[in-house]
Amino acid sequence: MSFAEIQQKAGRSWDRFQSGETPRVLVGAATCGRAAGAMEVMQAFQQGCATDTTLTPVEIHEVGCLGMCYAEPLIEIRGPAGDRVLYESVTPAMVPDMIRNHLGQGRPVAEYALCRMLPQEYGHTGEHIPVFTDLPMIRHQLRIVVRNCGFIDPTDIDHYIARGGYSGILRAMDLGPEATTEEVKLSGLRGRGGAGFPTGLKWSFARKASGSPKYVICNADEGDPGAFMDRSVLEGDPHAVLEGLLIAGYAIGANHGYVYCRAEYPLALERLRTGIAQMRANGLLGEDILGSGFRFDVTIKMGAGAFVCGEETSLMQSIEGRRGMPRPRPPFPAHAGLFGNPTNINNVETLAAVSAILEKGGPWYAGIGTEKSKGTKTFSLAGKITRTGLIEVPMGISLRTIIEDIGGGVLDGKGFKAVQTGGPSGGCVPAKHYDLPVDYEHLAQVGSIMGSGGMIVIDEESCMVDVAKYFLGFTENESCGKCVPCRMGTQHLLRLLTAIADGQAEENDLETIRRIGDTMKKASLCGLGQTAPNPALTTLDAFMDEYLAHIRDHRCPAGVCKALISFAIDPKACTGCMACAKVCPVEAITGSKKQPHAVDQQTCIRCGACRQACKFGAVRVE
Amino acid sequence: MATTQRTKIAKLDMTEIFENHGRSRDNLIPLLQEIQEHLDYLPPEAISRVADHLGLSENDVYGVATFYAQFRFHPPGRHRIKVCQGTACHVRGGGMVLDAISRKIGIVPGETSPDGNFSLERVACFGSCALPPVVVVDDTVYGRMTARKTEKLIEGLE
Numbered sequence: 001m002s003f004a005e006i007q008q009k010a011g012r013s014w015d016r017f018q019s020g021e022t023p024r025v026l027v028g029a030a031t032c033g034r035a036a037g038a039m040e041v042m043q044a045f046q047q048g049c050a051t052d053t054t055l056t057p058v059e060i061h062e063v064g065c066l067g068m069c070y071a072e073p074l075i076e077i078r079g080p081a082g083d084r085v086l087y088e089s090v091t092p093a094m095v096p097d098m099i100r101n102h103l104g105q106g107r108p109v110a111e112y113a114l115c116r117m118l119p120q121e122y123g124h125t126g127e128h129i130p131v132f133t134d135l136p137m138i139r140h141q142l143r144i145v146v147r148n149c150g151f152i153d154p155t156d157i158d159h160y161i162a163r164g165g166y167s168g169i170l171r172a173m174d175l176g177p178e179a180t181t182e183e184v185k186l187s188g189l190r191g192r193g194g195a196g197f198p199t200g201l202k203w204s205f206a207r208k209a210s211g212s213p214k215y216v217i218c219n220a221d222e223g224d225p226g227a228f229m230d231r232s233v234l235e236g237d238p239h240a241v242l243e244g245l246l247i248a249g250y251a252i253g254a255n256h257g258y259v260y261c262r263a264e265y266p267l268a269l270e271r272l273r274t275g276i277a278q279m280r281a282n283g284l285l286g287e288d289i290l291g292s293g294f295r296f297d298v299t300i301k302m303g304a305g306a307f308v309c310g311e312e313t314s315l316m317q318s319i320e321g322r323r324g325m326p327r328p329r330p331p332f333p334a335h336a337g338l339f340g341n342p343t344n345i346n347n348v349e350t351l352a353a354v355s356a357i358l359e360k361g362g363p364w365y366a367g368i369g370t371e372k373s374k375g376t377k378t379f380s381l382a383g384k385i386t387r388t389g390l391i392e393v394p395m396g397i398s399l400r401t402i403i404e405d406i407g408g409g410v411l412d413g414k415g416f417k418a419v420q421t422g423g424p425s426g427g428c429v430p431a432k433h434y435d436l437p438v439d440y441e442h443l444a445q446v447g448s449i450m451g452s453g454g455m456i457v458i459d460e461e462s463c464m465v466d467v468a469k470y471f472l473g474f475t476e477n478e479s480c481g482k483c484v485p486c487r488m489g490t491q492h493l494l495r496l497l498t499a500i501a502d503g504q505a506e507e508n509d510l511e512t513i514r515r516i517g518d519t520m521k522k523a524s525l526c527g528l529g530q531t532a533p534n535p536a537l538t539t540l541d542a543f544m545d546e547y548l549a550h551i552r553d554h555r556c557p558a559g560v561c562k563a564l565i566s567f568a569i570d571p572k573a574c575t576g577c578m579a580c581a582k583v584c585p586v587e588a589i590t591g592s593k594k595q596p597h598a599v600d601q602q603t604c605i606r607c608g609a610c611r612q613a614c615k616f617g618a619v620r621v622e
Numbered sequence: 623m624a625t626t627q628r629t630k631i632a633k634l635d636m637t638e639i640f641e642n643h644g645r646s647r648d649n650l651i652p653l654l655q656e657i658q659e660h661l662d663y664l665p666p667e668a669i670s671r672v673a674d675h676l677g678l679s680e681n682d683v684y685g686v687a688t689f690y691a692q693f694r695f696h697p698p699g700r701h702r703i704k705v706c707q708g709t710a711c712h713v714r715g716g717g718m719v720l721d722a723i724s725r726k727i728g729i730v731p732g733e734t735s736p737d738g739n740f741s742l743e744r745v746a747c748f749g750s751c752a753l754p755p756v757v758v759v760d761d762t763v764y765g766r767m768t769a770r771k772t773e774k775l776i777e778g779l780e
Contacts, residue, residue: 035763036765036766070752072752222749224747225710225746225747226710227747227751228751263655264747264749266761301651301652304690304691306689319648321651321686322647323686324689325689381752382709382751382752384713388753420709423709462713474746585722585725607718607721609718612768613770
């Protein structure tokens with residue numbers, strides 16, 4: 001079958017999927033949907049639809065993540081009248097109602113609905129349901145990398161092809177390898193894994209390098225805690241990434257590609273395996289791809305749980321079957337990479353952008369974003385924010401728009417204190433920079449980094465010393481130990497931060513933190529050690545008063561650091577409901593029913609369970 | 623527990639696994655992963671057979687295996703409880719959940735309970751950051767957990 005025929009076939013299959021002829025239920029079944037109970041809901045639909053004999057046969061599909069993780073499980077129903085409604089926080093108990101009314105009688109259940117997927121209003125709904133593209137979380141977004149996530153069945157290559165997929169590689173093959181590289185240069189795309197190196201330039205190095213065979217690698221070892229952009233793309237639209245890898249291989253002249261994906265992402269790995277098999281079946285892998293004479297194949301390598309393997313030289317060591325330790329550069333991978341041969345490594349998001357760029361053109365992409373930071377960036381919004389999820393926005397959008405408009409502001413109306421960007425390598429951007437345009441340059445100006453795109457919102461109830469200690473605990477554990485500045489530096493910083501959190505530190509320890517941090521930045525072998533002090537240094541700059549409260553007053557203003565706090569029950573607010581006493585693991589709470597309770601400070605282990613259990617806000621931190 | 627593990631090792635014909643992998647060094651990590659997939663951990667016998675197959679020293683194989691957090695050298699419990707300690711889980715009480723489980727079963731992360739029922743692990747991040755805190759029990763992901771909900775979950779497993 002020629003590619004034109006494959007496209008025609010895909011188009012027909014997509015049209016069937018989109019048309020209202022068959023009623024459909026689309027279940028958001030990426031990892032986050034599943035964690036919220038999507039599979040139980042899907043089962044309820046399967047059983048409910050099978051037993052209702054009055055229904056037109058319904059097709060049920062698993063789709064990827066729309067990015068509105070706070071509202072999971074998300075279910076889209078395409079009713080018999082051609083209407084499409086997205087329902088939020090669906091539980092199995094809501095399913096019979098949805099089957100009877102929406103699938104059966106074509107009346108969407110407005111009470112459970114989040115939005116309509118199509119702009120047309122349906123007279124019979126009776127109540128107003130907003131349109132998807134008008135939702136505050138969606139309105140400010142520009143979805144390029146996640147263009148298909150949540151809209152297509154990720155296990156059906158036809159859906160991807162019908163929405164323009166694999167026309168990027170087709171166009172690349174018309175242009176030839178050199179012009180393809182130029183097209184990527186023209187787009188201004190910079191590496192989305194963290195460092196932000198221009199992608200087209202990187203390709204041209206590997207293209208020009210002598211030596212064979214050459215390799216291309218997709219870095220899917222998304223290790224930053226708090227980041228899940230790559231997982232969502234791989235789970236929701238694996239072909240966008242695989243096509244990008246194919247294009248990269250074609251441009252630099254590599255016949256073999258690797259996807260290095262972490263083992264903690266079983267669903268992403270499954271989607272990749274399915275995707276690769278489908279590429280092969282459609283002549284998009286193997287010998288003579290699309291009649292161009294170009295030969296390409298892909299191997300999946302599963303990571304084994306080492307954060308440092310996100311660093312490119314470590315990643316290649318790991319593929320070769322060695323301890324994943326970095327080595328000094330130069331030589332850069334473009335000259336001496338995997339098995340000593342020229343190698344090009346790009347991250348998942350970069351490659352998903354590449355497939356869109358080749359489809360729509362470099363100048364199109366360069367028209368989005370700011371002067372030096374082109375295009376869009378995905379971010380995972382997490383922490384103390386109302387609407388957690390995955391978003392994609394044009395570069396240069398303000399932090400305020402992201403957190404307030406898209407994310408719905410800080411959780412429970414608490415005060416915004418800072419946002420942590422860039423994971424363990426990044427820093428905390430304090431509230432005074434709330435109007436900062438988010439791009440590579442501006443984040444660097446305030447001492448943080450874009451990183452891979454994790455954004456953790458921190459509110460007034462989070463302690464900045466604790467946040468810094470948390471990250472150093474992570475990097476200390478993940479440091480591979482090869483170079484002294486990182487191995488010893490992370491240990492010392494963690495020790496000092498722990499002492500501060502325990503109220504055991506002195507003021508000159510802060511100077512020591514700066515000195516060690518500075519040495520690590522200059523002398524560490526790889527990015528892990530060079531950036532590991534950032535969480536400590538940036539919080540020290542912006543939140544000195546909190547550090548001093550711990551050191552001078554032995555006080556944790558946010559009420560987090562266990563050694564410095566105690567729990568007490570406010571007798572005026574306490575109703576004597578016993579809820580706290582029931583959850584206390586050490587029986588430190590005394591008091592009889594309907595009488596105010598009290599905490600025995602000697603027994604209390606400060607686990608905070610009572611505070612979580614109290615419905616009246618009577619448990620106070622002191 | 624120990625007996626079932628031994629039977630499992632005896633029963634598993636590792637030959638098939640070895641036949642599917644060549645003898646070059648880049649097969650090392652996939653081989654260890656596949657063996658662990660079948661046995662739940664890497665017993666000394668497996669290490670020595672891998673070393674033989676690839677023409678490496680056992681020392682070298684251990685060196686690589688111990689570098690990566692994924693590999694275990696002791697049998698895990700019947701139920702594997704993994705508690706996410708990612709940033710989002712941390713700021714939303716992941717530490718409290720871990721402490722509660724630890725108290726409930728009476729083991730610290732990295733240990734297996736004496737009856738072989740549970741093992742407890744802390745994991746850096748599962749990437750389910752929008753539903754914190756996250757607990758994974760035997761490959762099922764549970765989001766929006768609290769100390770109390772987790773305790774109930776464990777009681778259901780016992």
